Amino acid sequence: MNHLPASPYLRLNQLLSGISTPKEDAKALMLHIGEPQRPVPDNVGKVIAHEAHEFGMYPPASGTIAFRQAVREWVHNRYDIETDNDIAVLPSCGGREALFQIALCTQFTQYHNKPDPVVLLPNPMYHVYQGAAKIAGYRAYPLDLNAQNGFIPDFSNIPEDILHNTVLCYICNPNNPTGSVMGLQQLQQIADDAAKYDFAIVADECYSEIYRQTPPPSFLQLLPQNPNLLQRLWVVNSLSKRSGTPGLRVGIVITHHDLSNNLQSLRGFSGAHVPPPLLSAAVKLLQDEQHVKQGRAYYNHLFDVVADVFTQMGCADKINLPEAGMFLWVNVKDGEAFAKKLWQEQHIKVMPGRYMCLAQEETAKPQPTSGDEYVRIAIVHEEKILRPALEKIAQFLLT
Numbered sequence: 546m547n548h549l550p551a552s553p554y555l556r557l558n559q560l561l562s563g564i565s566t567p568k569e570d571a572k573a574l575m576l577h578i579g580e581p582q583r584p585v586p587d588n589v590g591k592v593i594a595h596e597a598h599e600f601g602m603y604p605p606a607s608g609t610i611a612f613r614q615a616v617r618e619w620v621h622n623r624y625d626i627e628t629d630n631d632i633a634v635l636p637s638c639g640g641r642e643a644l645f646q647i648a649l650c651t652q653f654t655q656y657h658n659k660p661d662p663v664v665l666l667p668n669p670m671y672h673v674y675q676g677a678a679k680i681a682g683y684r685a686y687p688l689d690l691n692a693q694n695g696f697i698p699d700f701s702n703i704p705e706d707i708l709h710n711t712v713l714c715y716i717c718n719p720n721n722p723t724g725s726v727m728g729l730q731q732l733q734q735i736a737d738d739a740a741k742y743d744f745a746i747v748a749d750e751c752y753s754e755i756y757r758q759t760p761p762p763s764f765l766q767l768l769p770q771n772p773n774l775l776q777r778l779w780v781v782n783s784l785s786k787r788s789g790t791p792g793l794r795v796g797i798v799i800t801h802h803d804l805s806n807n808l809q810s811l812r813g814f815s816g817a818h819v820p821p822p823l824l825s826a827a828v829k830l831l832q833d834e835q836h837v838k839q840g841r842a843y844y845n846h847l848f849d850v851v852a853d854v855f856t857q858m859g860c861a862d863k864i865n866l867p868e869a870g871m872f873l874w875v876n877v878k879d880g881e882a883f884a885k886k887l888w889q890e891q892h893i894k895v896m897p898g899r900y901m902c903l904a905q906e907e908t909a910k911p912q913p914t915s916g917d918e919y920v921r922i923a924i925v926h927e928e929k930i931l932r933p934a935l936e937k938i939a940q941f942l943l944t
Contacts, residue, residue: 633805640783648677724867
């Protein structure tokens with residue numbers, strides 16, 4: 546039977562099911578999911594309450610004029626580019642919905658007309674990419690991320706027949722889970738391949754505002770010198786990580802008007818549009834950079850804590866601090882075994898790296914993946930919670 550790939554969270558629950566913990570009353574610490582733990586900005590609730598009467602209206606598929614303008618202004622200020630009339634802006638119910646539905650939209654573009662359509666996926670990856678490719682009926686081709694290539698997708702070794710059949714390529718920059726960041730030159734090389742082999746790019750840039758020192762670049766910055774790129778580019782961002790509001794469910798899609806029309810048509814059948822009060826809250830968040838800077842300082846402090854703990858414990862050589870994002874990608878030799886033992890003995894939940902890779906569990910003999918030796922640890926909790934947990938994890942690494 547043909548099955549959908551199981552989500553990493555379902556696979557983790559199955560791995561840990563039935564494992565007894567040392568203290569029944571111990572509070573579990575969830576470090577397997579990147580859920581922001583900072584307070585939601587004050588103005589979110591106030592704006593929603595003030596605009597609550599708009600819940601009596603059907604949400605507009607294209608969002609509000611104020612939302613689209615706020616996104617354009619943010620893009621201009623963040624990347625120093627003009628957002629001309631060819632650039633379309635759409636809201637989505639979080640970044641996940643857009644990342645999923647774009648693959649379905651590709652079935653109604655010229656890219657779909659290939660004999661054996663392929664989607665290129667970073668590996669490990671955000672699991673939605675794989676599910677989208679599967680449901681769209683495309684063959685997934687993994688681009689393994691490892692220490693040897695700096696956790697950057699390597700296009701130079703992709704077979705020509707794969708590239709000729711590629712319809713879509715997912716790029717996550719900054720990367721989830723590794724925290725690696727591609728520079729503009731690397732993005733340009735991908736854009737050149739997309740033009741040469743005629744495929745579309747889905748740029749997942751949801752972690753763009755959580756970085757240690759240097760702001761990560763965007764595919765949008767290539768547009769002034771590559772205006773035709775917009776006709777094959779989807780840039781997805783959201784307020785979930787930037788503003789610490791995953792429950793608001795406001796994502797941002799930036800693309801060409803023709804592609805935007807395809808997505809609007811699809812969402813007219815299958816999507817729940819974003820309510821106007823939530824879009825109004827999103828406008829306020831997009832216009833406020835102060836809370837974003839505070840959030841970035843919060844995460845940077847937590848990664849200072851990470852460095853301090855692992856240095857004091859004598860195992861700093863076992864970790865690589867990421868350039869961006871909120872995760873630590875750690876080689877523990879056996880991610881599944883490490884996650885089971887850590888849960889059983891310390892009641893701390895982390896994500897095995899294998900579960901974030903292209904799932905091949907349906908085969909008689911499961912194949913190794915580039916994430917087998919790793920676990921992903923979410924660095925999101927305040928220091929008084931995070932520090933003792935990291936000390937326990939460091940001790941596990943030493944033993």
